[in-house]
Amino acid sequence: xxxxxxxxxxxxxxxxxxxxxxxxxxxxxxxxxxxxxxxxxxxxxxxxxxxxxxxxxxxxxxxxxxxxxxxxxxxxxxxxxxxxxxxxxxxxxxxxxxxxxxxxxxxxxxxxxxxxxxxxxxxxxxxxxxxxxxxxxxxxxxxxxxxxxxxxxxxxxxxxxxxxxxxxxxxxxxxxxxxxxxxxxxxxxxxxxxxxxxxxxxxxxxxxxxxxxxxxxxxxxxxxxxxxxxxxxxxxxxxxxxxxxxxxxxxxxxxxxxxxxxxxxxxxxxxxxxxxxxxxxxxxxxxxxxxxxxxxxxxxxxxxxxxxxxxxxxxxxxxxxxxxxxxxxxxxxxxxxxxxxxxxxxxxxxxxxxxxxxxxx
Amino acid sequence: xxxxxxxxxxxxxxxxxxxxxxxxxxxxxxxxxxxxxxxxxxxxxxxxxxxxxxxxxxxxxxxxxxxxxxxxxxxxxxxxxxxxxxxxxxxxxxxxxxxxxxxxxxxxxxxxxxxxxxxxxxxxxxxxxxxxxxxxxxxxxxxxxxxxxxxxxxxxxxxxxxxxxxxxxxxxxxxxxxxxxxxxxxxxxxxxxxxxxxxxxxxxxxxxxxxxxxxxxxxxxxxxxxxxxxxxxxxxxxxxxxxxxxxxxxxxxxxxxxxxxxxxxxxxxxxxxxxxxxxxxxxxxxxxxxxxxxxxxxxxxxxxxxxxx
Numbered sequence: 001x002x003x004x005x006x007x008x009x010x011x012x013x014x015x016x017x018x019x020x021x022x023x024x025x026x027x028x029x030x031x032x033x034x035x036x037x038x039x040x041x042x043x044x045x046x047x048x049x050x051x052x053x054x055x056x057x058x059x060x061x062x063x064x065x066x067x068x069x070x071x072x073x074x075x076x077x078x079x080x081x082x083x084x085x086x087x088x089x090x091x092x093x094x095x096x097x098x099x100x101x102x103x104x105x106x107x108x109x110x111x112x113x114x115x116x117x118x119x120x121x122x123x124x125x126x127x128x129x130x131x132x133x134x135x136x137x138x139x140x141x142x143x144x145x146x147x148x149x150x151x152x153x154x155x156x157x158x159x160x161x162x163x164x165x166x167x168x169x170x171x172x173x174x175x176x177x178x179x180x181x182x183x184x185x186x187x188x189x190x191x192x193x194x195x196x197x198x199x200x201x202x203x204x205x206x207x208x209x210x211x212x213x214x215x216x217x218x219x220x221x222x223x224x225x226x227x228x229x230x231x232x233x234x235x236x237x238x239x240x241x242x243x244x245x246x247x248x249x250x251x252x253x254x255x256x257x258x259x260x261x262x263x264x265x266x267x268x269x270x271x272x273x274x275x276x277x278x279x280x281x282x283x284x285x286x287x288x289x290x291x292x293x294x295x296x297x298x299x300x301x302x303x304x305x306x307x308x309x310x311x312x313x314x315x316x317x318x319x320x321x322x323x324x325x326x327x328x329x330x331x332x333x334x335x336x337x338x339x340x341x342x343x344x345x346x347x348x349x350x351x352x353x354x355x356x357x358x359x360x361x
Numbered sequence: 362x363x364x365x366x367x368x369x370x371x372x373x374x375x376x377x378x379x380x381x382x383x384x385x386x387x388x389x390x391x392x393x394x395x396x397x398x399x400x401x402x403x404x405x406x407x408x409x410x411x412x413x414x415x416x417x418x419x420x421x422x423x424x425x426x427x428x429x430x431x432x433x434x435x436x437x438x439x440x441x442x443x444x445x446x447x448x449x450x451x452x453x454x455x456x457x458x459x460x461x462x463x464x465x466x467x468x469x470x471x472x473x474x475x476x477x478x479x480x481x482x483x484x485x486x487x488x489x490x491x492x493x494x495x496x497x498x499x500x501x502x503x504x505x506x507x508x509x510x511x512x513x514x515x516x517x518x519x520x521x522x523x524x525x526x527x528x529x530x531x532x533x534x535x536x537x538x539x540x541x542x543x544x545x546x547x548x549x550x551x552x553x554x555x556x557x558x559x560x561x562x563x564x565x566x567x568x569x570x571x572x573x574x575x576x577x578x579x580x581x582x583x584x585x586x587x588x589x590x591x592x593x594x595x596x597x598x599x600x601x602x603x604x605x606x607x608x609x610x611x612x613x614x615x616x617x618x619x620x621x622x623x624x625x626x627x628x629x630x631x632x633x634x635x636x637x638x639x640x641x642x643x644x645x646x647x648x649x650x651x652x653x654x655x656x657x658x659x660x661x662x663x664x665x666x667x668x669x670x
Contacts, residue, residue: 201571202572203616
């Protein structure tokens with residue numbers, strides 16, 4: 001039953017006056033929510049976009065197809081083109097719109113201001129508004145697990161991290177990986193190569209070749225495809241890791257484990273709050289504990305003691321006894337950045353612009 | 362720098378250069394006939410997806426290469442028909458072909474994403490491909506030897522055969538060629554088809570030689586570098602070989618230098634990425650300083666041919 005009281009009647013009137021063509025009834029509870037997803041690529045990329053689309057499907061399953069209707073717009077470039085897409089979706093009366101790339105921010109903030117009754121959700125964003133929330137995952141917690149495996153298994157003591165751009169999220173992924181590896185091997189070195197793209201498989205593959213030719217025997221990457229893993233397989237080094245999804249099909253021997261992004265818990269929560277009429281602006285940042293970051297199956301070739309150590313880190317992060325950034329941490333220029341007994345907390349996280357000692361970047 | 366690393370860099374450099382060399386060689390012949398086809402990137406993407414699909418389905422990379430060349434030639438015929446028979450603007454049609462190739466390859470490739478194939482590696486025996494020194498000659502994909510053969514084949518064709526002379530005549534002065542009885546349009550159809558085939562095979566290098574997978578946009582803009590290389594080479598196949606390997610070397614040195622760390626890091630990443638383009642501009646300036654540009658670019662490049670009778 002929709003309850004039309006004076007306040008709601010006023011809201012409907014206000015909305016109708018302001019947006020005569022749209023006519024979204026601004027009632028509290030909803031029978032059915034229309035949710036739209038804007039993706040930077042296509043769901044078949046086996047990585048980032050795949051993860052978001054899987055989250056959407058699981059969200060529909062959890063809430064029921066009779067209560068939520070979704071639309072997905074793929075291949076939306078960051079910038080002005082995305083602004084047009086967000087505006088059109090808002091005009092079409094979608095109740096909640098998820099933008100799943102960092103670079104959609106300006107467009108979303110602008111459109112959100114023009115459509116105050118539509119809820120916007122910005123993945124990996126850093127700024128909120130009254131009808132715009134951000135959500136992200138603590139991918140770096142997964143990196144600690146990969147670092148532990150790498151530190152224990154690497155024979156050369158040199159690991160590689162193929163990154164996209166030196167943004168805080170990537171820098172902190174590198175630090176988390178490296179600090180965990182150093183706990184297992186105090187002389188561990190992490191070589192960082194930025195390929196200046198989220199997506200250039202041929203360049204990622206060449207970067208992996210260059211790293212392996214220079215002594216690297218474990219590789220992790222913060223780009224969206226399996227290119228580096230395939231080179232690891234071809235060259236027969238100790239291994240690499242899937243990013244965003246399990247990629248063992250591409251490298252059955254070299255694929256040690258993977259960090260899998262699970263977005264469904266957040267999508268269920270967000271869409272349900274619109275159904276219930278209690279959606280609120282906020283910032284969500286869950287990790288291993290919240291089930292948004294999951295470590296995939298371990299390769300059988302990993303020795304039992306390494307799996308045990310990796311699991312100890314994973315479970316430690318979940319129960320809070322292990323922190324990815326616990327001091328003392330010295331940076332690669334020799335400056336003490338985090339005192340013993342201290343940690344890098346959530347507030348400080350985004351401001352870190354240095355690499356830990358032993359990172360070659 | 363030790364000898365092992367030098368050899369490793371050379372092998373990676375040759376691989377990175379080969380798709381550029383193949384696509385640029387095709388475009389060179391197209392431009393020599395007086396046609397400017399800016400759709401190289403689209404034809405490469407088409408070749409990449411078809412080459413992947415056929416290799417994945419049949420397990421035979423040779424068939425994949427053949428199919429990629431055929432597919433590239435087929436899409437180039439759309440361009441040829443629009444520009445040569447219907448006199449559409451070559452620049453606009455070429456750009457449209459790139460957009461078409463990107464869309465077509467994405468659509469056609471949907472069911473092939475997330476599936477691995479094997480790289481098309483050297484067919485020489487192991488004692489040659491694993492020899493610490495000799496592998497610099499033998500540890501390459503057959504596509505590499507094919508591209509080198511094509512450099513000399515195209516060079517011989519253009520400069521030593523009658524058919525090559527006719528093709529150049531059509532590109533330099535279409536009306537004269539027409540008036541002495543050569544079919545300008547037929548020659549140009551042939552050149553555009555050859556260019557499409559070479560771009561298709563160049564595209565197939567991505568899944569077969571560089572990274573054995575298909576994903577949308579796999580070629581990552583290399584088609585544009587191939588176009589720049591043709592100008593860089595002043596329309597000479599042997600200079601194109603040098604140019605393609607120079608571009609490949611710059612791209613390869615970028616990742617090796619970043620992986621090495623240390624002093625190499627002084628050069629910022631963004632500068633590395635722009636070096637190929639800076640090199641093109643530099644060479645263009647040098648060429649135009651040495652002699653007039655008109656002596657290298659085909660005189661009828663990009664102009665439609667409308668028969669006067």
